[in-house]
Amino acid sequence: MMKNKLLRNMLIILAAIALVGVIAIVVVTKFSGDGTAAKEPSIDEIVESSVEIPEITTNLASGDFIKITFTVQTDSKKAKEELEKRNFQVKNIIITELSEMKSAELKGKAGKEQLQEKVKADVNGLMQEGDVEKVYITSSLLQ
Structure with a gap:
């Protein structure tokens, strides 16, 4: 038992x-x-969900000017479509951010990365259909 x-x-x-x-x-x-x-998405998927922002020429806080072009990577095709419609708002964000920066800040890697992160955060604040994954500076001429 x-x-x-x-x-x-x-x-x-x-x-x-x-x-x-x-x-x-x-x-x-x-x-x-x-x-x-x-x-990680393939390069084809990145290209399919990215939007090119045409060249922007604007003054900097230091009195210099910059010509700059961006490509913005989103997380989906719907987000890309929304971002294409918000192109004017993205340009406004970029111009506003650049107007606060001095040319010395944009000469180095850290300043460019800071600008990319700030643009990403501000654009994500507008987005309703998805998110911005990354902002790339595709050309830059500082004078």
């Missing part, structure tokens, strides 16, 4: 440990599977 109780308790404990192990494996594979599924 005592052996049966002990055997039954051991089997229950082993079953509980096995169940916890199976649940842990399922949870780990489920969450690690999501991380590997999010792969």
